Amino acid sequence: MIELTGVHKSFGAVEVLRGIDLTARAGTVTVILGPSGSGKSTLLRCINHLEKVDRGTVRVDGELIGYRQAGDRLHELSERQILRQRAGIGFVFQNFNLFPHLTALQNVAEAQISALGRYKGVANEKAHELLGLVGLGDRAGAYPRQLSGGQQQRVAIARALALDPKLILFDEPTSALDPELVGEVLDVLHELARAGATMIVVTHEIGFAREAADTVVFMDSGRIVEQGPPHEVLDNPRHERTRAFLSKVLV
Structure with missing residues (x-):
């Protein structure tokens, strides 16, 4: 499903990604761990071409993302072609990014109308279904300001799902939440994982990584230091840098 080959990305003189090779099969959950500044969020943004790679390639479901090869x-690609590709790659950000003037239902429906050209009635029906899926069927008419942070993030997840994506990217989806609200968002991620969604999740939630991930990737300084099944990377890491990081987050 996902194949990154030799991905490099710099901002000015700062090299943020230094040759990333990563693959993930359809229906699997990949969790990316690492300290701040290790390139995790930039990597996600390169996967759906929110950031252009300097070198290397990104393919999703066999399709080259952001470019055509001659x-x-x-x-x-043209902006229109890139937007078409992005419609197949859901992205859930740290800070929800909901439209404040639209209700929960409208936020989820508008994504379908704008990106997929669905009729309003069809989009609303799908939005109702997805809000029910994330446990917010009774909050369809609420505006973001009337929702808790956890509820807003669940609306954002429903909005990403509304586009029927092949792949969903999560950029620290619980980092902006109060601790007591983290669990309700993680519950939704667990349900998506059990349903076979293909997901790449940047997070510091080690419990989620241990329980839901098929592969855990540890990044530092723009490189993948190690990767493997959760029980190997989290319980028996091979590299000293991984051990040092986990000794701090597992306290």
Whole structure:
């Protein structure tokens, strides 16, 4: 499903990604761990071409993301073509990014109308279904300001699901939440994992990584230091840098 090959990304003189190779099969959950500044969020943004890679390639379901290949050269796609690709890659951000003037239902429906061209009635029906899925069927008419942070993040997850994505990217989806609200969002992620969604999740929630991930990836300084099944990376890490990081987050 996902294949990153030799991905490099710099911002000015700062090299943020230094040759990332990563693959993930359809229906699996990949959790990315690492300290702040290790390149985790930039990596997610490169997967759906919110950031252009400097070198390397990203493929989702066999399709080259952001570019077309002609011989040995890559040419960036038009904005319209890139938006079409992004519609198949859901993205859930740290800070919800809901439209404050739209209700929960409208936030989930509008994504479908704008990106997929669905009729309003069809989009509303799908939005109702998805709000029920994330436990907010009774809050469809509420505006973001009337919802807790955990509820807003669950609306954001429903909005991402509304586009029927092949892949869902989560960028620290619980980091902006009060501790007592984290569990309700993680419960939704667990349900998605059990349902076979293909997910890449950047998080510091080690319990979620241990229980839901098929693969745990540890990044530092723009590189993948190690990766493998949760019981290997979390319980018996091979690299000293991984051990040092886990000794702090597992306290």
